[in-house]
Amino acid sequence: MRLAFMIVAVLWSLFYCAVMSEVSAKQKMSFRIVNGTEATIVSYPYVVSIQRWTPRVKQHICGGTLISESWILTAAHCADKISPTTVMVRVNSSFFNRGGKLHRVEKVIKHERFSYATGDYDFGLLKLKQRYRRGTFVKLPERRRRFPPAERCTAMGWGETLGRESREQLRQVVMPIVSQAVCRKAYEGTDEITARMLCAGYPEGMRDACDGDSGGPLICRGIQAGVISWAIGCAQPNKYGVYSSIAEGREWIRNHTGV
Numbered sequence: 308m309r310l311a312f313m314i315v316a317v318l319w320s321l322f323y324c325a326v327m328s329e330v331s332a333k334q335k336m337s338f339r340i341v342n343g344t345e346a347t348i349v350s351y352p353y354v355v356s357i358q359r360w361t362p363r364v365k366q367h368i369c370g371g372t373l374i375s376e377s378w379i380l381t382a383a384h385c386a387d388k389i390s391p392t393t394v395m396v397r398v399n400s401s402f403f404n405r406g407g408k409l410h411r412v413e414k415v416i417k418h419e420r421f422s423y424a425t426g427d428y429d430f431g432l433l434k435l436k437q438r439y440r441r442g443t444f445v446k447l448p449e450r451r452r453r454f455p456p457a458e459r460c461t462a463m464g465w466g467e468t469l470g471r472e473s474r475e476q477l478r479q480v481v482m483p484i485v486s487q488a489v490c491r492k493a494y495e496g497t498d499e500i501t502a503r504m505l506c507a508g509y510p511e512g513m514r515d516a517c518d519g520d521s522g523g524p525l526i527c528r529g530i531q532a533g534v535i536s537w538a539i540g541c542a543q544p545n546k547y548g549v550y551s552s553i554a555e556g557r558e559w560i561r562n563h564t565g566v
Contacts, residue, residue, distance in 0.1 A: 343480035346463055348401045352443035354477065355379055356403035356465055357433070357522060359388075360395045367403040370464040370523025371396070372445045372531060376438040378564045380445075381522035382534050382551065383421035386431030390415060398439055401477050403465040411436040416563055418556070427501050429536040429551040431522065432563055445524060445531045447566065448554045452530070456486040460507055460527035462535060462548070464520030482507040484527070485547050493545050503555045505533045508547035525550045 348354065357369040357379070369385035379396060391412045400407025414434040421428045454460070463479040490506035491499075500506065507525060525533035533550025553560070560566060 343463075343478040346401070346477045346479040348399060348407070348477065351463055351477070351479075351524075351526070352399065353445040354463060354523065356397040356400070357381060357385060357389070358395045358397060358403070359393055361393055365395075367465050369521045370466075370535065371433065372524045373398065373439065373442045374444055374447060374560070375564060375566045376440055376442060376444075377435050378566060379433040379435065380447075380531075380534065380553075380560065381431045381433060382536055383417035383429045383431040384423065384426075384536075385522040386415050386417040386433065387421075391436075394433070396433065396435065398442065402475050403477075404475055408439075410439060418559060425499065425501070426537050426549070427499075427503055428556070429503075430534065430556045430559060432560070434564075445526075446529060447557065447560065448530050448532060450554055450557045452554045454484050454505065454527050454532045456484050456489070458484045458527055460484060460525050460532060462507070462520065462523065462525045462550075464523035464535065466520035482509065482548070484532075490547050490549070493547055500549065503552055504536070505550045505552040506547040507533070507550065508538075510545055 353373040355371045355373060356367050357371050359366050359368050369381055371379040371381035374380045391414065394412050394415065396410045396412060397403060397407050398410060412433045413436040416432040418428040418430040421430070459481055461479050461481050463477060465474055465477060485506040485508060487500060487506070494500055505525070520535050523535045524531045525535065531553055533552055536549050536551045538546055538548045
């Protein structure tokens with residue numbers, strides 16, 4: 308089921324029709340900031356907009372975070388449908404469509420064990436063509452760092468909203484971490500919650516991250532705990548948002564970036 312959501316994250320890609328033919332029997336899954344509030348780049352200076360740029364399309368597709376002068380952390384399903392020739396990264400702006408600075412990308416990497424079928428190992432990296440020397444970088448957790456249930460964390464991005472709110476400005480939503488046991492129970496019979504996954508949200512739903520937010524961060528006490536990855540539906544009761552656990556992907560990130 309998570310397969311279709313990840314494809315929605317790159318809905319505007321030229322590969323859309325081909326991908327959809329592979330997942331026509333799958334349930335649609337999406338991510339958008341639901342019942343969140345406006346945020347500014349001053350509060351989250353490390354958040355970036357990853358955009359697909361072609362002669363016909365200039366479209367925000369995913370979020371990401373600056374982890375160094377040269378590297379952006381995002382989701383593998385975001386990295387999967389772009390290449391250095393079809394992607395731009397907007398940094399230092401509260402708006403995905405203006406302000407800040409646009410950066411070209413030299414290299415796109417997705418985790419070699421990532422699979423649409425499972426959603427596991429949903430980690431991606433973009434290497435900027437030119438270093439962003441004035442950037443503020445997000446703090447990443449070490450391998451053993453754990454985020455306890457009920458800890459309040461913030462997800463953010465430029466994804467679609469359910470209401471009339473503009474998606475042009477960065478938005479944020481606060482949610483508690485959910486235990487692995489509770490999350491596994493919620494997805495029992497449909498999807499597997501692995502050790503590389505972290506869940507957050509409310510049992511009643513109502514608040515979540517969604518379409519276009521993929522690849523963006525889940526921030527807990529100033530540390531990026533997760534990468535927005537997948538969910539069933541959007542802010543649905545008892546269907547928590549699922550994030551790639553950075554603590555579990557820390558070694559892979561360090562091996563590729565030195566960060």
